[in-house]
Structure formats: C-alpha cells, structure tokens
Amino acid sequence: MTKVLVLDTSALFGGFDVQLAEEPLYTVYEVLQEVKDEERKLKAELSIETKKLTILEPLKQSIQEIEKLAIETGDIGILSTADIKILALALDLREKGFNPKIVTDDYSIQNLAAKLGIEYQKIITVGIKEIFIWIKYCPACHKVYPMQAQIENCEVCGTKLKKKVGEKRALEE
Numbered sequence: 001m002t003k004v005l006v007l008d009t010s011a012l013f014g015g016f017d018v019q020l021a022e023e024p025l026y027t028v029y030e031v032l033q034e035v036k037d038e039e040r041k042l043k044a045e046l047s048i049e050t051k052k053l054t055i056l057e058p059l060k061q062s063i064q065e066i067e068k069l070a071i072e073t074g075d076i077g078i079l080s081t082a083d084i085k086i087l088a089l090a091l092d093l094r095e096k097g098f099n100p101k102i103v104t105d106d107y108s109i110q111n112l113a114a115k116l117g118i119e120y121q122k123i124i125t126v127g128i129k130e131i132f133i134w135i136k137y138c139p140a141c142h143k144v145y146p147m148q149a150q151i152e153n154c155e156v157c158g159t160k161l162k163k164k165v166g167e168k169r170a171l172e173e
C-alpha cells in the first residue's frame with residue numbers, strides 16, 4: 001500500500017516542510033483557505049503545481065461519518081470544517097487502497113484518527129538534516145581516501161578498497 005501523508009492546517013502552515021517530504025501529500029481546499037503566512041502559501045501553491053501536493057474534496061458520506069463520530073467523542077465543537085474534511089479525506093484515501101497518515105498537532109484530530117484506526121504523526125520541525133560523508137578505505141592497512149579518488153586499490157599495499165560512512169554531519173538549513 002502506498003504511504004501518503006494528509007496535512008492539516010497545523011502541518012501545512014506550521015513546521016512541516018512540504019519540500020522535504022518523500023511521500024505524496026494530500027490536503028483539502030479549506031486548509032489552504034486558512035493560510036495567513038504568504039511565504040507558506042506560496043510554498044503550498046508551488047507544491048500543488050509540481051503535483052507534490054494534491055487537493056481533494058472528500059466524499060459527503062465520509063464527512064457525515066466523521067461528524068457522527070465527533071458527536072460521540074465530544075470533539076464536534078472543537079473541530080473546524082477543515083479538520084473534519086481532513087479526517088474524511090484520510091478515510092477516502094484508505095478506501096482507495098492507500099495507507100494514509102495524518103500529520104497534525106491537533107489533539108482532537110489525533111483522537112478521532114486513533115478511533116478510526118488511521119495513523120497520525122506529530123509535526124516534526126525540520127531544521128537539521130543529517131548528511132553522510134562516504135570515504136574509501138583500505139581494509140588491510142587502514143589508509144583512508146576521499147570518495148572521489150579515482151582508484152580501486154590501495155596505493156600503499158594494493159588491497160581492494162572498501163567504502164564506509166566516514167562521518168555523520170548535521171547541517172543547519
């Protein structure tokens with residue numbers, strides 16, 4: 001099943017970086033309408049253009065199912081239309097054979113998602129990205145070479161070089 005992320009307002013306009021996500025992203029029109037920040041709005045629009053982010057309208061029956069559940073749990077007064085539609089969209093996507101995960105910091109959405117058996121994740125603020133520096137090394141004499149060195153065998157002892165992660169460096173974005 002294809003993993004997809006469903007973004008609520010707190011995700012799309014909070015710390016979640018749509019450019020860095022590997023999964024296909026989905027949201028509803030109402031979430032976009034809640035945007036105040038121009039820069040984030042622009043980023044979202046760009047993601048829609050590049051088909052990274054897809055806007056879908058959930059089915060009426062899915063919306064009704066969420067509303068019914070929200071009445072039972074007492075979350076109905078807290079959830080906005082956008083919130084309800086995000087949950088309904090996740091239902092639709094699961095129905096279509098996807099494996100949806102809602103990205104949200106909203107407690108009521110998390111509560112209902114758990115009741116529906118839909119995965120959710122809290123927003124991880126992406127500011128630091130780890131990068132790996134690969135090196136070539138000689139397993140016999142342990143001499144280290146840069147990865148871009150155009151040699152296959154050790155210059156000292158002639159042993160075939162191997163590669164490994166030489167260091168892990170955290171990059172500030």
Ligand SMILES: [Zn+2]
Pocket residue numbers: 138139140141142143154155156157158159
């Ligand atoms: Zn060597």
